[in-house]
Amino acid sequence: MQVIADAFLNTRADHLPDDLYKNFIVPPFFRRISIFTDPRSVRILGGRGCGKTMFIRYFCHATTFSPKRLSVADSEIGGIGLYFRPDTGFCALMSPEWLGERVARLAFSHYVALSLLLEARRAVRSLEKANLSDGPLPLEGGHLGRSLVKLLELSEPSLDALETRVCDLLDELELWVRNPRQRPEPTFISFASVIPKLGEDLSGWSARMTSIAFRSFIDEFENLQPAHREVICDAIKHPHKRLTVHIAHKRDAVTDFKTSSDERIVLLHDLRSIDLEEVLQTESEFELLAAELFLLRLHEANATFHCPMFDPEKLHDIKDLEYRLSDQYRKEVLRCVREILPVLSAPEISRIVVSDAPLRRRLRDYLQKGLQLQKEEQRYTPDDLISDTSPEASIVLGALLNRRSQKAVEIIAQFQQSTQPGKDRAADPFYKVGGWVDNNLYGCLFHLFAGLPRRANILYAGFERYCRLASPNLRFFQELCHTALLLAFQRQSADRLEGQLRVDPEKQAIAAKQVSEALFQDILELGSHGARLLEIANRLGRVFEAFNRRRSQSEAEINHFSIDQADQQDLSPVSKELIREAKVWSVLYEEKDTKNKSDYDVSQSDLVLNRIYTPRFNISYRKRKKITLRAGEVDVIFLHSSAQFELLLKTLVEPDDTNRPQTSDKLF
Template sequence: MHDSTSEISQVKHSLTKNRSEHLGKDVWSDFVIPRFFNRVPLISTMPIRLEGGRGSGKTMLLRYLSYHSQFSGDRKKLPENAADSVGLYWKADTQFLRIMQKRSLSDEDWSPVFDHYLNLRLGLEVLSSIKLIANSAYEAVDKVSLTNVIFEGALDFGFENTSFEGVLKEIGSRIRKTDTIIQNVSGIDTLEKLPVSFLHYLVESAKEQIPGLEQTVFSVYIDEYENLLNYQQRIINTRIKHSEPPLIFNIAIKLNGMSETQTLSDERLENKADYAIVNLDAEIERSGFDDFVSEIFLKKLSEASPTIAKELKIDLNACSNPDNLEYRFSAEYRRHCREIVEGIFPGRSHQDLADEIFETSRYYNKLTSEIERALIMRHSSLKAEDFILQNYRKASIVCSSLLYRRNLDPEKIKAELDKLVSNIDNKFTNKTDWEHNNFIGCYLRIIRSHKAGSTFYSGFDVYSALSGKNVRHFLELSKSAFSLLDDSTLTEKFIIDRALQHIAAKNTSDELVKEITRFTPLGSQLSNFVKALGRIFQLCQDKETQSETEVTHFGIKEDDSPLTEEDDKFFKEAEKWGVLQAIESTKNKSSASAAIYDYVLNPVYSPFFLISYRKGRKIEIESSTIRQMYLLGEAAITKEVRKKMRLSGLEDSTVQPKQATLL
């Protein structure tokens, strides 16, 4: 047992800082470099569009690429070419930028104001970056040289000062004055607006006058681009279109976040010709999400817990240096990280879950009553004890659904069970695989009425799957699990009891479902849809026959009411916010873009509904029902819809569905 609660408190506090905003501008020591870092051109003279869902790490990555981190005070030695690329991070203040519209002014009136404000902000970043570089461990730039810089051209832009510090201070003053004028609107006509040439002048002049910056390219990283107003996006698009060294513009957006491709001229932004796309979600998955998230989690723990740090016996500080990627890909390193995380989050097998049913009285009683009810309905003379076998618990649990299937005679099911006991070929374990294909669905149906006592959502693999390849979701699940720990649950090591893990997953899922309503502008509709969809999946799972096991995704069947542009917009928003994930459909469908895909509900919402988190079976939902689901929520699941989708009543099943493997 630990001597005090301070260590566990520090760990809990560390896990609460799961957003980059909690860490400040310098994230050098906190950042775990993605494993794709050296494979993807994140630093290039070609503009980059970095896209990914919420929690994919866009902001953290951009802050790592910025000068605050690259020239961090924590770096005692910097490479000779460190200043070849200097990242300037700018995250738009959405609330402030959105007041730059209307109020008796047109977008044409606001455009030069935003352009001016952008030039000031980026000008401030250029000079601030140079000042920080000069004060860092980078030896090629001497801070004394800044005192010799004279920006003579600043006079032409109306500046009163020409020294480095003087221009820097005056830019700050102009920003504050511009802020005030924008807030009050009055005085905008008289505002002396700076053109983009001012920004280019600062960059070129600084490169010419400051030794060590001759080869420098400034890369601007604009975060949350999708939150900019359309006319503001057009201004940024123009900067991207005309990017060239020494000033390159890059953007980070959510999936489907780039609604505007127009520039200030007749030209449009064109993929490949004007910018490269880096999909962060795809790259993280491709390079190994489990390995990546285990490192992030262990790095946080090791910083807060001397116990974990001592046990790790590996240098997690290496995670911030791209030179150490090869070491991190080694089998020994990955296995070591995995073993520690799995020790903290112990999982369970199918057999463990079967034991839980048999050893928990309320679950065992439910199993018995379901089998008894099925035998009565089938007018069978067999007894429940004929199907409940202590040494064959998984098969016994599966019988609670098989006995409801009208195409299966109870006597034949009993005969197959006898074959299993006799260790001869049988349908429970041969290619028919009744046991594997139906176990999880049967298990979830039995525990539904007492779901809090389960351990279903436990284990590192399960938490990884629930997170939906989203780092933030994994950290939320971990934080929730650790928050349930107290002195009585601590042992020699941090081990989260499986029952606590399950409760933590349920709590996290509940909070994330509540959060959906805040996803502007369609939060209410997205919330309605998730609750309606979860209800449909519950109804599929609650069938006695378990004829459609672990339904977690759906396709769109266009009926007399085909999909509209409004429907298409809804699905793009659902993807943008990570509520749904689009996957290629197995069928050729209409030209309506949303109907081309199948959709998977984000697995992090699964515990809220007590449904499977795995990609199992698919159902078809008519487009007219889809529309009602996001407009009305659960009220859209009428008796007529249930009947049409066969969501209630007994159902014959002659084809056994294949079930995904347990993660």
């Protein structure tokens, strides 16, 4: 018996078997990458939780030659994937300070060589078990060449002898690295030469193996010491037809690809990049992938749902991608998931606001303060301005009345015209495209809900909104689903559920807040600057939270910032390093600025607080408006004392000052 919610607990590739075939969903972007045929090395980029390890392990031998795959082409032998994640603690011992500079490099290359040889031996075993379309490929009777036998001092020229010897050599290496003064130095070998030697030997074992080649995937490349990265870059710079070296690392974590000489890896010429966060950022593609993952997990938990076009067996092979990308398939899959994780539209939430007693009182207070600001409280009452049939207009009117730039008589007259029965809204100033409601409703709703912090904010509920909060991180999406299903069904299994599988929006909203709080606290554990990053994220959240508290909502939904281009050179080196670290750990995302409103603002990128943290601060997850900060203001947020930050916060955001410009020129 499996609890439905627990189907979403396995969010890390480390917790899954080496054979990921039934766990991996081929993403839509596979149509646009050429890792399948490109002979060049590739670096796979992405933040924590975006699926780097899952991605590269899909291309490694255990999955490529999975017995669960019904037909494997012989062409796969031309690029057998070998997965290698260095033991960072062990690698740290292979340092120049401990072993000497030259020996440390040789020892690391030796460690990589032995690890990849062991993985290659396992790959041959996987190949033998594969359902090759041209029939089985028995290989146990083959013999290794004289060079490899001599180099490794094998007892016999067999793969079993190779495996035994390599395991012994790894044990010897570990003992020597930990006790270099007490034990004899090993005879070092190079992975860049020994793996091609093995490939050459295997190529003669069968006519079907003449094109055999290995692709080594080095995971967590950023955790290697600079000297060790140079050893890997040497192999990238000088590839062999039997060996290609790929690397995976966190985005922005590695900027220098120096080899052991004065040369450097040249992007495009030596190395291509696949940025998983970038290719997953496409909203429609992330939604489809997330929906398929959701249904796959429910299927594994034996849950019942109605989606005839969904076939779990078609998720794992690229040949089925065309079927999954059809408009009809996408429509059916998204429909099914939306029924389980329903979303309430902004107009629907507006109707809830005017029918729910606490929220209606909050709206009355909102309108009352606007009337007082406009000195019109004698002429109108808040109840005169709350329309049960046009609640969106009433909610937005609250913000407009709190703006000194608006004249109450004119705006109330427009409101009264908008709320007349049968009114054509196409040209109505409140309801037309680009009108008051279109531009302000979401910001006003976030403002209203923020005033009731104990009330679940249903603006975070719904499948699409879960995708917006999590994208491009499927791990975050699964955490949201797990918590929502746990709140809705507790520890129930699928066979005990009664009625339709559906999670109430309020429970979804509570789950979003819980996950947001938990992941926010996790920032403390991110890298060596976790405590600082937590404080930075908290301060940025408080800035955006303060903007959301402004009754005027004159700049609604502010949730990201940019640094004035002309001022960036004055940013302190420590702040620059912390920005880089925040991007490495996906606390901040850097995105292209596409909404400059003036000629003088020439900044080219925005820094966005990870949207998964927005429920914690009750702020918008939509990228709508930003604040442009000067270098000194960024330094205060990132580095200075709490007292200085509080002073800056007051100069940046005055809740009832509706005419303040976006950029402060005070104090800093």
